[in-house]
Amino acid sequence: MLLIECPHCGPRAEIEFRCGGEAHIARPADPSALDDNAWAEFLFYRSSPKGVHAERWNHAHGCQRWFNALRDTMSDRILATYPAGAARPNITTIEAAR
């Protein structure tokens, strides 16, 4: 079970959280302006990197707030967590997190 640092509550067990998939995919300001391909891209296409991945997490059984996490998909190590709306920390490799 992961140990996840909620930016608002501190470290808590994974069982308190819900993962919301890839982070930093903003909803288009005017969806009607998007053609079918662009809309499908927004709706369905997600990256699945081997390495650092930015993810949305919700502290469902805690403060209920959404935040983002950088997780190494190989080791499951969580390299950073940060509030929703904050910029993604500049960590692109596991080495950089050390």
Place this chain on the structure above:
Amino acid sequence: MTTAFRLPKGGRIDRTKPIVVRFNGREVPAFQGDTAASALLANGIHFVGRSFKYHRPRGIMSHGSEEPNALLDVDRGGNRREPNNRATVVEAFDGLALKSQNHWPSLTFDVGEINDRLGAIFVAGFYYKTFMWPPKFWTSVYEPIIRRAAGLGQAPTAPDPDRYAQRHAHAEVLVVGAGPAGIAAALVASEDPNKRVILCDEQAEPGGALLHDVTSEIDGVPTSAWVKAAIETLDARENVTILPRTTAFGYFNHNHVALAERITDHLRVPLTGLPRERLWQVRAGRVILATGAHERPLVFADNDRPGIMLAESLRCFVNRYAVLPGRQIVIATTGASAYRAAIDLKAAGASVTVVDLRLEGDCGTELVAAVHAGVEVLTNHTVIGSHGRQRVTGLIVAKLDGNGAVGAPRVLACDCAGMSGGWTPAVHLFSQSRGKLRFDSGLDAFVPGASVQAETSAGSCRGVYDLAATIADGAKAAGGSRAVAASPTYTSFQPARIMPAPPGQKPVKAFVDFQNDVTAKDIKLAVAEGFTSIEHVKRYTTTGMATDQGKTSNMNALGLLAGQLATEIPAVGTTTFRLPYTPVTFGTFAGPNRGDLFDPARVTPIHDWAVANGAKFEDVGLWKRAWYFPARDETMHQAVARETKAVRTSAGIFDASTLGKIEVTGADAAEFMNRIYTNAWTKLEVGRCRYGLMLKEDGYVFDDGVAARLSPTLFHVTTTTGGAPRVLAHMEDFLQTEWPDLKVFLTSITEQWAVIAVQGRRAREMIAPLIEDIALDDAAFPHMAVRTGHIAGVPCRLFRVSFTGELGFEINVPADYGQAVWEAVYESGRRFDVTPYGTEAMHVLRAEKGYIIVGQETDGTVTPDDLGLSGLVGKAKRDFVGKRSLVRPDVVATGRKQLVGLRTGDLSLILDEGAQIVADPNQTVPMKMIGHVTSSYMSANIGRSIALALVVDGRRRMNERLHVTTPNGFAQATVVEPVFLDPEGVRLHA
């Protein structure tokens, strides 16, 4: 039967506490402190079971949790019976009843032993080769026979009488294993009183291998004294928790380690209230693994006879339990550690011969020590077989010549034999932690490589075998140092994958995996048939796949495979170690979550009234909902018919408290509603309600419900019963992450309000006497309006809404007043013969009107237009969640399934919900299925069965005759509008 093999003194048993255990009904005298294995051996019993496939006689092979052979059925009394216990870890107590397994009719005469002669059938991959034809014979004939013949013990059938506990713990340092390395690590780690240290060990007392070391000294004192002093020191430290009888069986992410603590299994009469086992979920800052090493058996013909044991286990039984496993003992070895066993057995009075594969010049000081102690030693000798069936009577040995050729065989008579093929570090937990293993050719073993988590391995689990070095290694792992002087340890060995045998030896069974009956020949055969990956060979031969996880067998299997492939072990690699390290009971995992505590039950404020009035309940998610209220001996069908008729002719009362309820408040509440729902909300007047549809961004219906505007900045939103949590989560997600600028708060109020639905043409008259501050007439309070006021003196939010098609109200009152108001309304309605109705009648009533239920008429792929609800989509709105997806090509294409009604040709036929629909029942199989039934009921009001269905292009098929699957073939049904009653909606305004 006597305890003829118990030594007169020594051991860690309590001779002041004699006990008697039973084995297959016979009395076996023993002492407190014995295991089942030591008790049996003290009485000269080696033969305790039959092997998995071949039903060969098997004995006790080891002294610990790695035991592959001696699996017993253990009965602790009072329905506490459990199969497949390893005799070597079951602690004996007075009255413990043991039984051997996997034989019929008896242990000594077993019909299944024929399998041993039919060995050719059970070769590697026999599951895939034999019993293949005809296919249907597999489940009906072959599998049951194989399961009965090749198996383990019988599962208990009575409910488990024990209680199981679970707890979470946090520690700065978790030390797994209380041998010398683990104890040293715990001593150093706990010096800082602010560091919480947990030391767990699977054995009954700490000490690990030192518990059976009676000759070594540490800093001038016997090892037992060193352990005692160390444990006293740890015990005195408040920051230390010592957990004996506790196995770390799983190592998960972020240093989350699961421990199984066995609390009462060793007690004859457990104290009342004690749980049998406790699951510990430990989150540790650092984990120190000091899990020790396992001795390897030797692979030679008939190496599995009862009485042939691991050499170190012989040493353990003689020293720790004061049991002489035999009087005439031959120990076959390829390494030094077995000499220590030989010397200790000799000192205890046995006659001992060591047969060593190594050349005399390759041996160390152990050779001189053994000879000096009176042990006969034959170096440069191999073992090529054994004699005896139910007990070993001799080992067949042969000298090797200068070229390694096997000389003339001779038999060394014995009543017990030891074998030692070197040592395998127990890297299971390290591997579970995702650490990568590294092959150390000097140690001939996989050892921990780089750690992935905050973990350190120490002692013999990373190949450090010398006692003083082990203690220093444990201390170092805890960030300190501890230099001790200790007796030297005999450690080196010369790996042998299979003992040299003369060429042309007739087919033999030389076991590699004892528990799964996998022989060296099976591995050779797998390679000959083209399997080269260890993962494939493992599955094909099943080597290492038994409950012992191949603790004793894996390295021999890998070595044999590498030899067959003419490569090195690192090129073969190793299989993945998975949890649990040793078997864990289901009870430990289930903990208290059984019976009434399996799932929480949610009940409404009106639940007690429903119980008192004879309701039958159904589970809806976690809710207990009144399903129907049978009068006297009514069937469900009769009760539902009566309830649904009453609503349409007079009045019914229904507990709708489970409806999800959310308050949306704030300056931007209306704008938020606008973006979340498909329809428009900004212009909804205060005091009015609206039915809303909610989509996911993919355009499919996600939830529905009525929302009321109580003030310009307050909406009272209702959701489906099951949808409440996910709707709130969906709203919060958008509010927090997409529209954080909106000034809105969301509050779940499901539990705060009880909801009483009063439905039927008498509904207004029923509630009127209880309400003074709300005008109820149709003009002042029209359909889809909401008012606040009081009912029976209780504050209420009164909705004029209907999920039945009748005149109706939904009375929301604070939950604590729910039942009182219900009773007042019910009392008031008696003059109209008001009828309480349950969820089944509610379903029928809404289906008569064609009202959908999200999750029944929808399945996550249904759009508003599919449901005929495109009128609820605000075309003028610039945007809402899901809007853009409603013009995706597949959503606007023809050929989508649309909601329709079905009338069966047979008025009494109730179609199965989920039944498939075809246009032509005579087409060839596989048929083209064009839809399915979503709802189906008998309608007493209409006098026939009704059904709703999703059918391809359904709205263009009105009056078309379709065919629906039933258990008895196809049934005809005609497509109709999905509204069966009062399509004009007159009744709403009664």
